[in-house]
Amino acid sequence: xxxxxxxxxxxxxxxxxxxxxxxxxxxxxxxxxxxxxxxxxxxxxxxxxxxxxxxxxxxxxxxxxxxxxxxxxxxxxxxxxxxxxxxxxxxxxxxxxxxxxxxxxxxxxxxxxxxxxxxxxxxxxxxxxxxxxxxxxxxxxxxxxxxxxxxxxxxxxxxxxxxxxxxxxxxxxxxxxxxxxxxxxxxxxxxxxxxxxxxxxxxxxxxxxxxxxxxxxxxxxxxxxxxxxxxxxxxxxxxxxxxxxxxxxxxxxxxxxxxxxxxxxxxxxxxxxxxxxxxxxxxxxxxxxxxxxxxxxxxxxxxxxxxxxxxxxxxxxxxxxxxxxxxxxxxxxxxxxxxxxxxxxxxxxxxxxxxxxxxxxxxxxxxxxxxxxxxxxxxxxxxxxxxxxxxxxxxxxxxxxxxxxxxxxxxxxxxxxxxxxxxxxxxxxxxxxxx
Amino acid sequence: xxxxxxxxxxxxxxxxxxxxxxxxxxxxxxxxxxxxxxxxxxxxxxxxxxxxxxxxxxxxxxxxxxxxxxxxxxxxxxxxxxxxxxxxxxxxxxxxxxxxxxxxxxxxxxxxxxxxxxxxxxxxxxxxxxxxxxxxxxxxxxxxxxxxxxxxxxxxxxxxxxxxxxxxxxxxxxxxxxxxxxxxxxxxxxxxxxxxxxxxxxxxxxxxxxxxxxxxxxxxxxxxxxxxxxxxxxxxxxxxxxxxxxxxxxxxxxxxx
Ligand SMILES: Nc1ncnc2c1ncn2[C@@H]1O[C@H](COP(=O)(O)OP(=O)(O)O)[C@@H](O)[C@H]1O
Ligand SMILES: [Mg+2]
Numbered sequence: 020x021x022x023x024x025x026x027x028x029x030x031x032x033x034x035x036x037x038x039x040x041x042x043x044x045x046x047x048x049x050x051x052x053x054x055x056x057x058x059x060x061x062x063x064x065x066x067x068x069x070x071x072x073x074x075x076x077x078x079x080x081x082x083x084x085x086x087x088x089x090x091x092x093x094x095x096x097x098x099x100x101x102x103x104x105x106x107x108x109x110x111x112x113x114x115x116x117x118x119x120x121x122x123x124x125x126x127x128x129x130x131x132x133x134x135x136x137x138x139x140x141x142x143x144x145x146x147x148x149x150x151x152x153x154x155x156x157x158x159x160x161x162x163x164x165x166x167x168x169x170x171x172x173x174x175x176x177x178x179x180x181x182x183x184x185x186x187x188x189x190x191x192x193x194x195x196x197x198x199x200x201x202x203x204x205x206x207x208x209x210x211x212x213x214x215x216x217x218x219x220x221x222x223x224x225x226x227x228x229x230x231x232x233x234x235x236x237x238x239x240x241x242x243x244x245x246x247x248x249x250x251x252x253x254x255x256x257x258x259x260x261x262x263x264x265x266x267x268x269x270x271x272x273x274x275x276x277x278x279x280x281x282x283x284x285x286x287x288x289x290x291x292x293x294x295x296x297x298x299x300x301x302x303x304x305x306x307x308x309x310x311x312x313x314x315x316x317x318x319x320x321x322x323x324x325x326x327x328x329x330x331x332x333x334x335x336x337x338x339x340x341x342x343x344x345x346x347x348x349x350x351x352x353x354x355x356x357x358x359x360x361x362x363x364x365x366x367x368x369x370x371x372x373x374x375x376x377x378x379x380x381x382x383x384x385x386x387x388x389x390x391x392x393x394x395x396x397x398x399x400x401x402x403x404x405x406x407x408x409x410x411x412x413x414x415x416x417x418x419x420x421x422x423x424x425x426x427x428x429x430x431x432x433x434x435x436x437x438x439x440x441x442x443x444x445x446x447x448x449x450x451x452x453x454x
Numbered sequence: 455x456x457x458x459x460x461x462x463x464x465x466x467x468x469x470x471x472x473x474x475x476x477x478x479x480x481x482x483x484x485x486x487x488x489x490x491x492x493x494x495x496x497x498x499x500x501x502x503x504x505x506x507x508x509x510x511x512x513x514x515x516x517x518x519x520x521x522x523x524x525x526x527x528x529x530x531x532x533x534x535x536x537x538x539x540x541x542x543x544x545x546x547x548x549x550x551x552x553x554x555x556x557x558x559x560x561x562x563x564x565x566x567x568x569x570x571x572x573x574x575x576x577x578x579x580x581x582x583x584x585x586x587x588x589x590x591x592x593x594x595x596x597x598x599x600x601x602x603x604x605x606x607x608x609x610x611x612x613x614x615x616x617x618x619x620x621x622x623x624x625x626x627x628x629x630x631x632x633x634x635x636x637x638x639x640x641x642x643x644x645x646x647x648x649x650x651x652x653x654x655x656x657x658x659x660x661x662x663x664x665x666x667x668x669x670x671x672x673x674x675x676x677x678x679x680x681x682x683x684x685x686x687x688x689x690x691x692x693x694x695x696x697x698x699x700x701x702x703x704x705x706x707x708x709x710x711x
Binding site for chain 2: 400401402404405406407408409410411412413415416419420422423424426427
């Protein structure tokens with residue numbers, strides 16, 4: 020066993036040094052450089068993941084780890100128009116991972132302090148100095164997440180947001196892509212002061228290879244809503260890490276829609292730290308062919324009477340692969356925990372697609388309510404016939420049933436306008452992927 | 455006045471696709487004229503639901519002989535949705551639950567799909583809403599039921615009333631009702647019967663499948679057929695249903711042999 024661990028670590032460290040040879044720490048100075056150097060130290064100790072890592076058993080990290088990325092063809096404009104376009108929002112634009120001031124709105128909003136990461140060193144942001152990379156570092160145990168440490172060290176851009184009031188107008192991060200080879204890393208760090216509220220939207224093609232870390236500290240009684248749609252270029256690869264901590268009575272709700280993309284690994288590591296905290300995380304993923312989509316979630320209940328939900332739906336066709344690794348860890352003080360987890364796949368057009376699921380519960384408190392379930396199925400022929408007998412053509416009926424299948428995940432979006440916008444984009448995708 | 459043949463079934467034979475030894479329909483002959491209500495009665499397992507499914511195009515059955523036409527048009531090669539657009543409607547014996555699809559969305563999508571297939575314009579949403587509300591009200595369907603997912607968590611009676619609501623919205627030419635009365639108490643059955651009677655007109659045909667005579671007190675049929683072992687073995691007027699009610703099927707079936 021010990022020998023095997025050493026062999027694995029050596030392979031990881033070799034992968035890391037190959038990658039690090041191709042990178043240089045971004046200039047910055049001051050506290051941000053120290054945070055990056057700390058992350059680099061963490062990374063060197065862990066190495067980068069390989070297929071032989073238990074946590075990467077179902078997803079080959081090679082394309083995410085390799086020193087260089089393959090180019091990915093650009094799909095161009097979304098025929099349904101840009102998602103969230105009809106939503107009144109404060110828009111922040113990144114092009115190939117770099118902040119674009121001209122295309123972005125003024126970074127000033129009541130109740131929010133927004134600073135560009137690339138300029139963070141020049142500002143003496145006390146809160147950010149104590150926050151950048153902190154939740155990522157804490158999230159390295161019990162399972163290592165080296166790609167996130169890599170991001171903390173090398174991300175050149177992103178935003179630092181501090182919410183001090185209840186802000187209803189969402190902040191929208193939109194990632195444009197111009198370069199076919201763009202290999203981008205962005206890192207956002209968000210702190211919600213007690214009682215504050217904000218909504219974060221994310222959208223856009225981003226990059227050929229996109230790495231993203233989002234650290235969110237939800238203070239006591241604060242509310243954070245997050246709705247994201249991921250790049251729909253077929254060949255793009257991406258990994259994202261959400262690290263969140265939720266304080267007493269705090270609420271975090273995060274939803275992700277992913278359509279297309281060769282490889283997506285979305286990790287979430289959320290800790291409920293104060294009594295009565297709530298964390299809901301949901302995702303809908305749709306893809307065909309060389310589509311590999313992995314949601315890996317780790318929710319820790321560290322305080323009593325918290326509620327968590329994980330709702331994941333994957334629609335897979337033509338050889339696509341869906342992965343779900345979801346864990347609920349209930350620590351000893353977390354009595355009266357309410358934990359729910361569901362992951363389901365709908366396989367369309369035969370059985371050449373696959374869904375690999377590893378749901379886990381680890382419970383050390385005795386008075387808890389936790390349930391989890393995972394299913395793989397096809398469209399129910401009885402339901403299909405019922406709809407067709409009412410006059411709906413087979414494809415329209417199927418699309419309606421696919422939308423019904425993902426409905427439970429979309430219902431996790433609190434704001435009805437945002438939910439409707441996501442639904443419309445989903446319906447558009449289904450329209451174009453019929454047959 | 456000359457009668458139009460709404461539905462004409464000739465020598466229909468059908469067996470299970472996956473097991474050709476299970477021959478369920480063994481030569482059904484039946485013609486429903488426009489404006490008429492025909493009833494089919496028969497013991498359990500005689501093939502009534504199978505006939506309804508074969509007529510509406512459900513997969514899993516193979517028609518080996520015979521023909522079916524709707525208003526003179528052969529429908530056996532049509533997809534279920536094409537038959538629906540041509541005017542066929544089946545009120546299911548066991549309406550299907552569809553979690554995640556709102557009843558309203560379902561109704562609107564169905565109505566507009568049929569309109570589109572017939573080259574008509576889509577119904578505007580105000581027009582649609584008004585029509586649904588009016589029809590739901592006469593069937594005593596609560597507005598709240600329209601918002602719920604299709605048939606999901608509905609009681610037996612609610613499911614059956616929902617079938618009639620769909621029928622009322624889609625205004626089909628040929629309505630087949632498969633045991634719409636089963637599982638209903640007297641009040642619910644009366645509501646369903648009123649819903650059906652409201653749709654009776656000279657340009658519409660009905661085929662009412664039932665196991666019991668009591669529904670036929672409320673929907674009085676023009677013709678009653680007795681089905682056994684995949685065939686119509688006796689045909690008569692409304693009085694035939696009373697005969698079944700009093701004496702059961704035994705005598706009729708013995709006589710047919
Ligand atoms: N899918 C099926 N698989 C096996 N047997 C079937 C199937 N459908 C119908 N049958 C058989 O065919 C016969 C007629 O069934 P059905 O049409 O449901 O009768 P009814 O509606 O008159 O009660 C029964 O013996 C039933 O078991
Ligand atoms: Mg039956």
